[in-house]
Structure formats: C-alpha cells, structure tokens
Amino acid sequence: MSPRPGFVLEVDGSTPPTLFWKGEGFTLERLPEGSRVVYAPEPLDPLKDPLGAIRHALAHPVGDSEPLRALLRPGMRLTICFDDVSLPLPPMQAPDVRQMVIEEVLDAAAAAGVDDVVLVAALALHRRMTEAELRHALGDRVYEAFAPHGLLTQHDAEDPDNLLDLGRTAEGEEVEINKRAATSDLLIYVNISLVAMDGGHKSVATGLASYRSLRHHHNPTTMRHSRSFMHAPSSELHSSNWRMGRHIAKSGVKVFQIETTLNTDTFPSQFGFLQKREWEWNLKDRATYAATAAALDATPGRLSRQIFHSIRAPHALTSVQAGEVEAVHELALESIWRQQGVPVEGQADILTMGLPYICPYNVNSIMNPILVACLGLGYFFNLYRGKPLVREGGVLIMQHPTKGDFDPAYHPSYIDFYEQVLTETTDPTEMHKLHEESFATDPWYIHLYRTGHAYHGVHPFYMWYWCAHALEHLGRVIVLGGDPKVVRRMGFSPASTLADALEIASDVVGPSATLTHLHTPPILLADVQ
Amino acid sequence: MKALLFERSMPRFAASRLASTLGSGRGARVAPLRLVDADAPRLPGASWHRVTPVLSGICGSDLATIDGRSSRYFEPLVSFPFVPGHEVTGTLDDDATGADGAPLPAGSRVVIQPVLGCRARGIEPPCPACAVGRTGDCEHTAFGHLAPGIQTGFCADTGGGWSTAGLVAHETQLFAVPDSLSDADAVTVEPVACALHAVLGAGIEADDLVAVVGAGTLGLATVAALGHLAARGLLPVPRSVVVGARYAHQRALAGDFGATSALPSDQLPRAVRRHSRSLATGGTSSGRLTGGADVVFDCVGSAESIASALDVVRPRGAVVLIGMPGRLSVDLAPLWHREVRLAGAYAYGTETAGPSPRPTFALALEAVAALGTGRLVSATYPLERFEEAVAHAGAAGRRGAVKIAFDPRLSTRGGRR
Numbered sequence: 045m046s047p048r049p050g051f052v053l054e055v056d057g058s059t060p061p062t063l064f065w066k067g068e069g070f071t072l073e074r075l076p077e078g079s080r081v082v083y084a085p086e087p088l089d090p091l092k093d094p095l096g097a098i099r100h101a102l103a104h105p106v107g108d109s110e111p112l113r114a115l116l117r118p119g120m121r122l123t124i125c126f127d128d129v130s131l132p133l134p135p136m137q138a139p140d141v142r143q144m145v146i147e148e149v150l151d152a153a154a155a156a157g158v159d160d161v162v163l164v165a166a167l168a169l170h171r172r173m174t175e176a177e178l179r180h181a182l183g184d185r186v187y188e189a190f191a192p193h194g195l196l197t198q199h200d201a202e203d204p205d206n207l208l209d210l211g212r213t214a215e216g217e218e219v220e221i222n223k224r225a226a227t228s229d230l231l232i233y234v235n236i237s238l239v240a241m242d243g244g245h246k247s248v249a250t251g252l253a254s255y256r257s258l259r260h261h262h263n264p265t266t267m268r269h270s271r272s273f274m275h276a277p278s279s280e281l282h283s284s285n286w287r288m289g290r291h292i293a294k295s296g297v298k299v300f301q302i303e304t305t306l307n308t309d310t311f312p313s314q315f316g317f318l319q320k321r322e323w324e325w326n327l328k329d330r331a332t333y334a335a336t337a338a339a340l341d342a343t344p345g346r347l348s349r350q351i352f353h354s355i356r357a358p359h360a361l362t363s364v365q366a367g368e369v370e371a372v373h374e375l376a377l378e379s380i381w382r383q384q385g386v387p388v389e390g391q392a393d394i395l396t397m398g399l400p401y402i403c404p405y406n407v408n409s410i411m412n413p414i415l416v417a418c419l420g421l422g423y424f425f426n427l428y429r430g431k432p433l434v435r436e437g438g439v440l441i442m443q444h445p446t447k448g449d450f451d452p453a454y455h456p457s458y459i460d461f462y463e464q465v466l467t468e469t470t471d472p473t474e475m476h477k478l479h480e481e482s483f484a485t486d487p488w489y490i491h492l493y494r495t496g497h498a499y500h501g502v503h504p505f506y507m508w509y510w511c512a513h514a515l516e517h518l519g520r521v522i523v524l525g526g527d528p529k530v531v532r533r534m535g536f537s538p539a540s541t542l543a544d545a546l547e548i549a550s551d552v553v554g555p556s557a558t559l560t561h562l563h564t565p566p567i568l569l570a571d572v573q
Numbered sequence: 574m575k576a577l578l579f580e581r582s583m584p585r586f587a588a589s590r591l592a593s594t595l596g597s598g599r600g601a602r603v604a605p606l607r608l609v610d611a612d613a614p615r616l617p618g619a620s621w622h623r624v625t626p627v628l629s630g631i632c633g634s635d636l637a638t639i640d641g642r643s644s645r646y647f648e649p650l651v652s653f654p655f656v657p658g659h660e661v662t663g664t665l666d667d668d669a670t671g672a673d674g675a676p677l678p679a680g681s682r683v684v685i686q687p688v689l690g691c692r693a694r695g696i697e698p699p700c701p702a703c704a705v706g707r708t709g710d711c712e713h714t715a716f717g718h719l720a721p722g723i724q725t726g727f728c729a730d731t732g733g734g735w736s737t738a739g740l741v742a743h744e745t746q747l748f749a750v751p752d753s754l755s756d757a758d759a760v761t762v763e764p765v766a767c768a769l770h771a772v773l774g775a776g777i778e779a780d781d782l783v784a785v786v787g788a789g790t791l792g793l794a795t796v797a798a799l800g801h802l803a804a805r806g807l808l809p810v811p812r813s814v815v816v817g818a819r820y821a822h823q824r825a826l827a828g829d830f831g832a833t834s835a836l837p838s839d840q841l842p843r844a845v846r847r848h849s850r851s852l853a854t855g856g857t858s859s860g861r862l863t864g865g866a867d868v869v870f871d872c873v874g875s876a877e878s879i880a881s882a883l884d885v886v887r888p889r890g891a892v893v894l895i896g897m898p899g900r901l902s903v904d905l906a907p908l909w910h911r912e913v914r915l916a917g918a919y920a921y922g923t924e925t926a927g928p929s930p931r932p933t934f935a936l937a938l939e940a941v942a943a944l945g946t947g948r949l950v951s952a953t954y955p956l957e958r959f960e961e962a963v964a965h966a967g968a969a970g971r972r973g974a975v976k977i978a979f980d981p982r983l984s985t986r987g988g989r990r
Binding site: 326329459460464467482483486487488491 | 651836840846850851853
C-alpha cells in the first residue's frame with residue numbers, strides 16, 4: 045500500500061486527544077471541537093537501491109554539468125564539503141547518507157587518480173563537530189583515512205588565512221568563503237535537504253561563509269522578508285544566497301552539488317506511536333505512550349535528555365541528484381514537497397504546536413530558551429508556503445518546558461544574550477543595532493568557536509532573527525508549560541494548561557477563535573491556500 | 574524624650590552575633606540596644622548646636638554594630654554608651670552658623686556631616702588631614718574634648734539620630750537643606766556623599782569600564798554618583814558601568830541611575846567579560862577573566878563581595894571598598910598576581926574636582942537634588958519599633974526595599990509610614 049498523504053483532521057466529539065510534544069516528553073491534549081489538526085504524510089517508500097541511485101546521480105548529473113568522473117583528473121585539487129551535525133534531525137541510523145555519498149565520490153576520485161582531497165564540514169557559524177559526530181556522519185573508514193592526516197577539516201569562519209574574498213554581488217553583498225574550497229579545481233557539496241529551506245546555493249554561500257558574508261542575509265530585515273524560508277521565491281534569505289551562489293560560480297568556483305532527500309521515518313519502532321495518527325493507535329501504542337510518558341515524567345531531565353538524544357532516526361533516502369546547483373535543488377525540492385507537503389485551506393486565529401527535544405542547534409545538548417523560541421517561531425511557524433497557518437495578529441501556543449538552562453560549552457554566548465540582551469530588548473532590529481557586532485567580534489566567543497565546540501558569538505542573534513517574521517506577524521506568543529520567568533524574559537506569555545492558554549489567547553482573538561494544530565514531528569510543510 | 578542607646582555588654586554582643594547568623598539585622602532583639610528615656614546631650618562648646626532629628630537612616634555599619642559583626646578595630650575609636658544614627662536630617666533648635674559660614678536660623682533643616690574631626694574636637698592646630706579638609710582621614714578621632722568616636726552616632730558625647738532627645742553638632746557639621754529637597758532626599762545625603770567621595774578618589778579615567786558589586790543604598794548611590802559627576806564634567810566619562818545586584822528592584826533602580834547594565838550578582842563576571850572583551854580561562858566563559866574592569870567598587874564589604882570584585886578587576890586595576898568590611902577571609906592571590914590596587918573609601922571631606930575645592934556634602938546636596946535619591950527611602954519606623962526596623966533594614970533587598978530610616982516624629986504617634 046502506498047503511503048498516505050498528509051491530512052487535515054477536523055476535531056469532533058469522537059476525536060481522541062491529540063499528542064503534543066513538550067521537549068523530552070509529550071502530553072495528550074483535548075482540542076476544542078472544530079479545531080483542525082494538520083498531520084504529516086506518511087513516510088515515502090525509500091529508494092530500493094540507494095547506492096545504485098547515488099552512482100546513477102553522479103554519472104547522470106542534471107543541469108549544465110558533466111558526470112563526476114569527467115570532472116576528476118590526476119593532479120587536481122578536490123574539496124568535498126558536507127552538511128554538519130545540524131542535519132538530519134534526529135541524527136539518522138548508520139550509515140548516514142553523507143557517508144554513502146562521500147564513499148562513492150572518494151571511490152570515483154581514487155579511480156581517477158586524484159590525490160589532493162580534503163573534506164570540509166560546512167559549519168558556517170555552528171559549533172565544531174566532535175569526533176564521534178564526524179565518525180557517525182562519514183563512517184569510520186572515511187574518518188580514519190582523512191582525519192589523522194589533517195585532511196578532514198571543519199570550516200572556520202574566523203580563520204583569516206583560510207578565507208577568500210570573492211568580491212561583492214551586484215547588491216553589494218560581500219562574498220567570502222572557505223579558501224580551500226574556493227581555490228579547488230572542484231568543490232563537491234554533499235547535502236541533506238531535510239526541509240525546503242536547505243540546499244541550493246545556501247549550501248556553499250552559507251555553509252562555507254564568514255561572518256562578514258553571512259551578515260548580509262542573516263539579519264532582521266532579510267528574515268522579516270522571508271515568508272517563508274521554506275519557499276525560496278518568497279524568501280529574501282534565499283534571494284541573497286542565490287545572488288551569492290551565482291557570484292561564487294561567476295568567480296570561477298566550480299561546484300558539483302549533490303543533494304539528498306530523506307523520508308519522514310523519524311522515530312524508531314519503540315516510539316512508533318509518534319509516527320501515527322492518534323485515532324489509529326492500537327492497544328500497544330496506547331500502552332507504550334502511557335508507559336513512556338509516565339516514565340519520562342519521573343526521569344531526571346539530564347537522563348531523559350540523554351535518552352532522547354540517543355535516538356537514531358530510521359530516515360531513508362528518497363532521492364539523490366547531482367550536478368549544477370540550481371537544477372539539482374529543483375529536483376530535491378520536488379522530493380521534499382512530495383514527502384512533506386500538506387494542502388491546508390485558510391488560516392486560523394490560533395496555531396498550536398508541541399515542541400520536541402531537538403532543533404538543528406542542540407544536537408547532543410540542551411534546548412535552551414532561545415532555541416525554543418527559534419524552533420517554534422523560526423522553524424515550525426515557517427513550515428508553510430503561501431500564508432502562515434495562523435492569521436496576522438493571531439496567537440501561537442507552543443508547548444515546551446522552557447527552562448533557563450544552557451550548555452556553557454556549546455552555547456556560551458547564548459547565556460550572555462539571555463542575561464544581557466533579552467533583559468534589554470526582545471526587538472530583533474534593536475538588538476541587531478545595539479549588540480550584534482560586539483557579540484560577533486568578541487574575542488572570547490571567537491576563541492571558543494575556533495578551539496572548542498561553541499557556536500559563534502553572534503549565533504543567538506541569528507536564532508532570534510529567525511523569529512522576526514513570526515514576532516511581527518503574531519498578536520501574542522504563549523508558551524504552555526514553560527518556566528514563567530523565562531517565558532516572560534523572552535516577551536511571551538506563560539500558561540500552565542491548554543485551557544489557560546486558550547483563555548489568554550481569547551483576549552487577543554476573541555472567544556470563538558479558530559484553531560489549527562501543527563502535528564509535527566514528523567516534519568510537514570503546509571501549503572496554505 | 575526617647576533614644577535608642579547602644580551599650581557595651583559582652584554577653585549581648587555575643588548573643589547578637591549569634592542571632593545575626595540567622596540573617597542581617599536579626600541581632601536587634603538581643604543586642605545591647607534598647608530604648609531609654611533620655612535627655613538632650615550637653616553642648617560640648619560654643620560652636621555646638623542642638624539638632625532635633627527628623628529622619629535618621631539605618632546604615633550597613635549600624636547593622637554590623639547591632640549584629641556584633643563590626644571589626645574590633647573600631648573599639649578604641651568609639652565610646653559607650655552611644656546613640657546610633659549618623660545619617661541624619663533634622664532641624665536646628667537655635668540660631669547657628671553652617672559649615673559654609675552662612676547663618677542658619679533656628680528651625681532650619683540641616684543634614685549632619687557626621688565625621689568628628691579636629692575642629693569639632695576643639696583640637697588646634699588640626700591634624701594635617703583636617704587642615705586640608707580631609708576630615709574623613711582625621712588623626713584625632715579619639716582625642717580632644719569629646720569622647721572617642723569617629724562619627725556622630727558612635728560617640729557618647731554627641732548623641733545620634735535615633736533619638737527624640739536630639740543630638741549636638743558642631744557648626745562645621747551643619748549643612749543647610751534647600752527647600753526643594755524632601756526629608757527623604759535629605760537623609761540620603763550622607764550615603765550619597767560617601768559614594769561621591771569614593772568615586773572621585775578612585776582614579777577613574779575616560780573610557781574606563783567600571784563595575785559595581787552590590788546595589789543596596791551605597792551601590793545605587795555609587796552608580797548615581799558616577800553618572801552625576803561625569804555629566805557635570807567632574808569625572809572622566811566611563812565607557813560602561815556594570816552592576817551586579819542581587820534583587821530585581823535593585824537592578825531596575827541601577828538602570829534608572831544610569832548603569833549601562835545591571836545584572837544578577839552571579840552574572841557580573843560574564844557581563845564584565847563581555848564589556849571588557851576579555852578572555853577567560855577554564856574552558857567556558859564561566860572561568861576566570863584574563864582582563865576585566867578598570868575600577869571595581871565593592872559596595873557590600875563581605876568576603877564574597879571582595880572576592881567577586883577581585884574576580885572582575887583587570888590586571889593593575891583598582892578595587893575600591895566602599896561597603897564597610899570586617900575581619901574576613903579572602904584569597905588575595907589574584908590581587909598579588911594581577912597587581913591590583915585595593916583601596917578603602919571612607920566617608921567624605923573636601924573634593925578637589927571642579928574649579929575650586931568643595932566639601933563633599935555640598936556636592937552631595939546638589940547630587941541628591943538632581944538625582945532624587947529620596948526614592949531610595951522605602952520605609953520609616955518610630956523608635957519604639959526598632960527591632961522591626963533593624964530587621965527590615967537587614968533584609969531590605971529581600972523585602973524589596975533599599976533604605977530604612979527612623980522617623981523620631983512617629984514615636985509620639987506610633988506606627989510606620
């Protein structure tokens with residue numbers, strides 16, 4: 045039986061309670077009758093022969109590109125860049141798709157006699173990956189072949205010796221990227237497009253860029269004019285990246301893009317109920333839910349975090365395409381929309397969502413309050429094409445325990461952002477003007493970013509900018525189940541129960557408001573008419 | 574007439590010290606402080622005048638005395654029994670001449686500059702410090718025709734502000750209160766003067782990063798003084814003033830008084846690191862700073878606050894102790910290693926900033942008028958409720974207050990305002 049498409053359920057008296065994530069746990073909430081629940085499509089069937097599909101893509105590129113083997117020659121300088129630990133979510137079961145692709149690329153390079161090969165993790169301003177994370181993404185064989193010889197590197201956006209200024213776009217955007225990649229005869233980018241925002245020119249123009257370059261599109265103005273990030277034609281973030289990507293190509297940097305897409309098989313079998321629609325839960329699902337929810341409630345936070353972060357998703361490859369960046373990306377987008385797209389009629393007054401334990405920036409770490417805001421307002425709110433699921437001036441209710449906890453090793457500047465910036469302003473434009481530069485150029489954050497596993501000093505600003513469109517659009521943001529003090533610090537309203545949250549929301553949208561619940565993960569993209 | 578009298582009693586000192594382990598101000602119940610019938614003190618000489626207190630604050634040094642936590646250093650510098658209260662605004666009982674030489678008719682509102690220097694003690698010639706107006710540094714505070722006592726409020730002969738019987742003040746101690754100042758404003762002149770004196774003596778240079786540890790009355794007055802003096806060209810303009818304050822209302826007030834950033838105390842090192850763009854050892858930014866603030870004012874005087882100040886000061890920077898410390902245990906390795914200057918800042922005298930030398934109290938009266946520091950007075954009590962008042966002062970931060978004062982006028986009416 046082929047997988048069923050996404051679905052919008054109208055809640056009536058017989059609808060069972062709906063699952064809401066709440067960080068490292070979940071609850072069942074009874075939504076008001078008449079509410080709508082948007083469910084993700086079921087996972088697409090994986091490619092039957094992923095290695096064969098990869099080989100085929102390399103040999104049959106799309107767009108204006110020769111097959112990979114034709115691009116490889118002895119004596120050339122080859123750099124293979126790959127997406128970092130922020131993708132996919134949760135991390136996928138081994139073998140990771142990056143490993144599968146890179147092994148094929150390396151085989152081809154070896155066959156062509158290419159000796160000068162360097163791997164680069166395209167971190168942008170993300171934290172450096174740990175050895176375990178690199179081994180997981182690339183496999184032990186690749187890791188052992190490259191890392192001991194210094195040929196497996198991680199992009200350093202603060203290393204002046206390894207950045208190359210490629211000039212400016214016609215719009216005046218500075219383009220500065222990884223020098224090794226930019227000066228190679230061929231730059232191969234191995235991507236995972238988990239959502240429609242990923243991939244395309246964003247891979248190189250963002251993943252391998254410096255702060256000087258990134259600031260042209262990672263700013264409040266661009267973010268407010270990206271409606272949404274998931275639909276490139278309506279996204280100024282993407283327009284800027286596309287200008288930069290085309291500029292990079294014009295500068296003579298030859299990019300061979302390999303984009304992969306995964307299905308939404310997100311949770312292993314022991315969490316199978318998370319993949320199902322509640323009314324289809326069988327006795328085992330209900331029992332598993334009850335036992336899991338109760339056990340998690342009784343488990344110390346640190347331990348439950350460890351449990352969840354050890355989840356490896358059974359994601360499987362649904363497509364792979366290689367060649368010229370834009371042609372490749374178009375095909376990847378088709379696969380993504382085929383997997384994740386759900387048509388939704390009209391907007392609601394209230395949008396509800398439960399936020400899970402993970403976002404791109406807290407893999408193996410703590411979901412701090414700024415990341416909670418970013419996941420809800422930056423990512424989930426933006427999982428749309430056309431119009432947001434909630435009307436302008438409407439209310440967003442997101443459930444998450446939202447505590448004032450931070451990982452000091454991974455997110456040091458987040459702590460100062462929370463204590464020193466959010467206490468002063470929650471306005472993205474204001475903080476951009478007053479504080480961004482000092483955080484971005486802070487020598488201590490730069491030191492920790494370059495030598496430890498810290499996100500760049502400016503990163504919490506970017507997380508807040510991701511929220512800019514939602515903050516401008518919404519009449520109120522309510523955090524259900526969060527620490528009230530923390531929630532208020534971010535300018536949101538706390539609520540302890542869904543009933544309370546709806547009562548608070550009624551002050552903004554009236555008593556007979558319409559409500560849509562975004563039932564994710566698994567990830568979906570709402571095509572709102 | 575009533576006065577709160579502090580007597581020498583070793584058993585009660587011990588009891589109050591024990592009680593104060595439960596919290597600052599908790600020693601009042603067992604301390605050698607009691608409400609007594611009292612007469613007005615005798616006038617020690619011709620230039621002395623009687624003052625009837627209107628408001629008299631409870632200061633950190635008063636709390637330390639009542640709680641038995643004061644350093645034994647002060648033993649020969651005070652005389653028992655004494656009536657506490659050195660933050661005093663009151664009215665003159667008779668015609669007098671003020672410290673500036675101007676006549677003050679009976680009934681005038683005055684604030685008392687409480688230091689009992691050579692002139693008040695009838696010592697001629699004055700010591701070198703008093704000769705140049707640095708009365709806070711007087712070498713004769715235990716000599717002359719008065720009993721020992723560094724200030725009014727610690728001297729058996731002068732009385733103090735915690736009294737309906739009044740106190741006596743030398744004309745060099747009298748400063749007229751302009752009509753534009755409320756009584757609450759006036760009672761903050763003394764702590765504001767302390768802050769002005771400390772700030773002016775700290776060697777602050779233009780574009781310095783200044784940190785303030787603690788935001789009780791002295792901390793807030795220090796923040797206010799920094800902004801006030803810089804705005805008037807009496808102090809080089811600091812780049813930033815960062816305040817570590819335990820309580821939210823203190824942080825809000827610090828912001829109102831011009832702090833660049835006011836944060837919970839445990840966030841101060843992070844904030845100073847950010848503002849100084851320092852590195853930090855220890856793997857994360859919670860480690861020890863390699864740089865730091867140019868000048869740090871410790872406005873608490875505890876071992877923790879001094880350690881905190883040493884944590885955030887830069888190499889060769891200065892830590893200025895405004896809050897009164899006692900016998901403490903502090904790791905001075907960073908002070909030694911980073912060549913930090915540790916300086917005390919006591920009281921007031923004559924300030925040389927500006928076109929001509931001026932008494933700190935004169936500057937303080939202007940500052941109080943400009944800053945409205947009367948808002949720091951959170952509650953006033955009659956003398957009869959001294960245990961409650963002292964407990965309130967000891968827990969001021971926790972209870973959302975800043976300055977607690979006695980209003981002896983309430984003693985005839987009872988109750989708290």
